[in-house]
Amino acid sequence: MTKKELYKNIAKASGFDLDDVKEIFAITEQVIFDELSSATLKKPTKINLMDGLMIKSVFIPKHEMNNPWRKKEEICLDGKSDDKILVDDKLKVSAHVTKWYKNKINNF
Known part of the structure; x- marks a missing residue:
């Protein structure tokens, strides 16, 4: 499953707008990156x-x-x-x- 397909599936299952799902994942990715980089x-x-x-x-x-x-x-x-x-x-x-x-x- 690609990232794009994952976003679509989450948007469909949750009822959230696809753009909102993308934004949440972008923020999540940045938070994870920052945390892992701080070790x-x-x-x-x-x-x-x-x-x-x-x-x-x-x-x-x-x-x-x-x-x-x-x-x-x-x-x-x-x-x-x-x-x-x-x-x-x-x-x-x-x-x-x-x-x-x-x-x-x-x-x-």
């Missing part, structure tokens, strides 16, 4: 969209990791054969569907 090292963010559906955002601080693109035998420009690279701060965003919700969909 910090001390404050991960978790949003329960509805029973059984959740999105979370976790702050990953700057760290070293193995360079997956460099072959072991390659030498860096500075003459070292260091296989580590520095990765900048980032947010890891993931979605989760609970086992309860999966079972509900499958009529268990």
Whole structure:
């Protein structure tokens, strides 16, 4: 189902105007984006969209990791054969569907 089809189905089922549904979803999307973007090292963010559906955002601080693109035998420009690279701060965003919700969909 596309986003457009979802909006139409919600408008039809709820009796709301399609433009109102679109506006509500646009606002919801912005609120979710702002909340997920605000995650910090001390404050991960978790949003329960509805029973059984959740999105979370976790702050990953700057760290070293193995360079997956460099072959072991390659030498860096500075003459070292260091296989580590520095990765900048980032947010890891993931979605989760609970086992309860999966079972509900499958009529268990």
